[in-house]
Amino acid sequence: MAKLLENRIALITGGARGLGLAIAERFAAEGAGGLLFDLPQAIETATVPEAFQVFPGDVTDENSIKAAVTRAIEVFGRLDIVIGNAGVVPPWRETEALDLAEWDRVMAINARGMAATVKHAVPALKATRGAIVLMASINAYAPHANQMVYTASKHAVLGIARAAAQDLGRFGIRVNAVAPGPIATEALLERVRTRTGGGEGMAGALERMSDRTALKRLASADEVAKAVLFLASDLASGITGEMLPVSAGQI
Numbered sequence: 600m601a602k603l604l605e606n607r608i609a610l611i612t613g614g615a616r617g618l619g620l621a622i623a624e625r626f627a628a629e630g631a632g633g634l635l636f637d638l639p640q641a642i643e644t645a646t647v648p649e650a651f652q653v654f655p656g657d658v659t660d661e662n663s664i665k666a667a668v669t670r671a672i673e674v675f676g677r678l679d680i681v682i683g684n685a686g687v688v689p690p691w692r693e694t695e696a697l698d699l700a701e702w703d704r705v706m707a708i709n710a711r712g713m714a715a716t717v718k719h720a721v722p723a724l725k726a727t728r729g730a731i732v733l734m735a736s737i738n739a740y741a742p743h744a745n746q747m748v749y750t751a752s753k754h755a756v757l758g759i760a761r762a763a764a765q766d767l768g769r770f771g772i773r774v775n776a777v778a779p780g781p782i783a784t785e786a787l788l789e790r791v792r793t794r795t796g797g798g799e800g801m802a803g804a805l806e807r808m809s810d811r812t813a814l815k816r817l818a819s820a821d822e823v824a825k826a827v828l829f830l831a832s833d834l835a836s837g838i839t840g841e842m843l844p845v846s847a848g849q850i
Contacts, residue, residue, distance in 0.1 A: 658712030780846025813848025
């Protein structure tokens with residue numbers, strides 16, 4: 600049986616860790632290879648699938664993204680899939696305590712970086728009638744208390760996906776998003792550990808997160824990766840401008 604992404608070439612931003620690396624591993628299992636774009640310090644410690652090469656850069660630097668796309672074409676000869684995964688979760692803050700310098704930094708990564716990724720992917724994807732999948736969040740559906748900037752940035756990702764889908768459909772390029780709920784990545788665990796002090800407090804916080812889902816557990820990084828795989832593959836050939844939640848049925 601043919602693999603879903605046999606011989607496809609993908610560029611994954613934020614691809615050397617967390618959800619990005621889980622996506623790369625799932626893609627490699629389905630026959631894809633390509634380029635993982637991430638910060639130099641993330642790449643230094645990453646163990647990536649053999650089918651993928653790494654490329655250091657920062658999504659806040661538009662030229663860096665452009666260079667990654669150019670490198671993918673030079674090495675692999677084509678680009679079929681682009682996954683906009685790079686993002687950051689800021690500390691929790693009340694509205695009256697907003698740090699606008701922090702706001703600018705988060706938006707530069709989560710929103711502007713996502714738009715730049717889509718922009719520079721377009722010429723290569725026109726040639727392959729390829730697919731783009733952007734990492735939004737369950738917060739693109741509903742706000743979260745004490746997280747105005749993150750919520751706003753992920754609403755922006757949904758807007759980018761929907762608008763780009765309208766612009767790029769005539770070239771056969773599909774653009775979709777996924778909306779994970781809480782996923783037990785090391786980044787989430789560290790945030791919970793910081794807020795609760797670890798130990799029983801941390802265990803209780805994770806249990807409460809699980810209790811707020813229909814499945815009474817957190818979705819996994821691999822489950823997010825499988826949703827991204829679906830949207831990037833020909834199984835979703837008639838789907839564009841949509842956002843798929845992966846939240847274990849968060850209530």
